Amino acid sequence: MLLVNNIRLSRIIRNTWHVDLIMIASCMGAYFIREYLIAHHFSIPTIIPTVLGTAIAFFIGFNNNQAYDRWWEARKVWGGLVNDSRSFARSLIAFVPQSDENDVIVQRMIRRHIAFLYALKANLRSTVDLIYVKYLEESDRLEIEKHNNLHNAILLKQSEDLQKLSQSGQIDGFKFIQINEMLVRFSDEMGMSERIKNTVFPTTYSYLTKVFIWLFVVTFTLVISQEMGVWSIFMGWMIGFVFVSTQINGMNLVDPFENNVAGIPLNQITRTIEINLLQMMGEENTPPPITPINEEYVL
Template sequence: MLIAQNIKLSRVLLDTWKVDVIMIISCTAAYFVREYLISYHFQISTIIPTVLGTAIAFFIGFNNNQAYDRWWEARKIWGAIVNDSRSLARNLINFVEDEETAKRMVCRHISFIYALKANLRNTVDEIYTKYLTEFDKLEVGKHSNKHNAILNIQAMELQKLYKENKIDGFKFMEINEMLVKLTDSMGGCERIKNTIFPTTYSYLTKVFIWLFVVTFTLVISQDMGYWSIFMGWLIGFVFVSTQINGMRLVNPFNINASGLPLNNIARTIEINLLQMLNEEDIPEPVRPINDEYIL
């Protein structure tokens, strides 16, 4: 997540340089084609880039809206994970009459958070094992879906608490509800990660922007001569940077400056839960990188 108020224009140019080169070549070609071929035969109607502009505006608008919605939905889900983590820990610590098990379950929950994060980001960090018992590690090792496996152990332990009368039916229900909600959040993240935004939208947008830039340059070169190459690229850049900017948000779990700050959120949960357990050894919050973004 970007935190700097002003990003550098150079960063945007860096993001789009490949497309910029293609656009400048196309614009130059369009200029020469019109100047030495078309201009002797016919005029190019202004309505062509105007109408194309409308189509592109719709496309880019649609892509940006849907991308932002995915990004914000992912953020909401992680917000829910924060909330449910706190409620789960509060319930375990205050309502369970077996302090040791309660503490073990809270720690195991921190492990769940880190396992989920690692999975969503396709990283292989093993931080999550830090909060697991030896038995847990063995059990989790058997499953391909690590975070789901941790939830299962939580349920197993919950059943044990219930059978040993450390909690009653009402508390059992309350805590189990939290596990159900965490399963929903976990599945929601996987859904966003695994569902690819319909490729045809971003592909057609690219094709149409290119078509627009070419016809636009053809039209304005009738007035502006070789300056049309520069203006063609400039307007194309406006559209391209908007499109690329939006598409950045489509995969909110990627590890880049536009992605969600999962490191930061996971650490916040860790700190909150350890403080609730009255632990002494609390880790530091995650620091921004270059005061520019946070991961």
């Protein structure tokens, strides 16, 4: 996630240089076609790029709105995970009576929840991340790794320990329901994250937007070349760059869990929860917070 208000020009160029080359080539082709093939036969009406520009504005506006909605929903889901994680640990520490046996169960459940977050993060980013292993007991790890969905299996183990606390009389029915509701919320937030990750953004919208932008750049260059000559190549690229950069900016938000500068900072959020929960258990040797990369963005 970007942290600065101003984006470096070099970053914009890195994101758009390949498209810029295609646009420049298209503008040059349109100019030479108009200059040597159609200039003495007919002129291109200005209404064509005007209509195309209006259509592109609607398409880009729709795409960017939908992309931002996905990004913001993902951010709210993980913001909820932060709050619910703290409440979950606090409830376990406060509600379960202190004893050697109970303390072992509480610490196991809190550490297991940290493992749940790291397993969920790795799944959303489609990466192999074994950080979760160090927060699981060996018996739990062997059983959990039999499942395809590791984070869902971890929640199942949490429910089993919670049930043991209830059956042994360590927590009453009200406390059981309250802690179990948090596990249900974790399951809901997990499901919402997976839904965002697995729902493909309609490819027709992004594809048609690219086609329309290309048609607009070509027809715009054809029209203004009648007045500007060779300078129409530069003007066609410049106007096309505005549309392309806006469209690329929106498409970068389509998958908010991607490990890039536009994605949700899952590393930072997960590490923040990890530190908070470890300190709530009284541990002093906690990992350092995630720091921004080049003081520009955080992953």
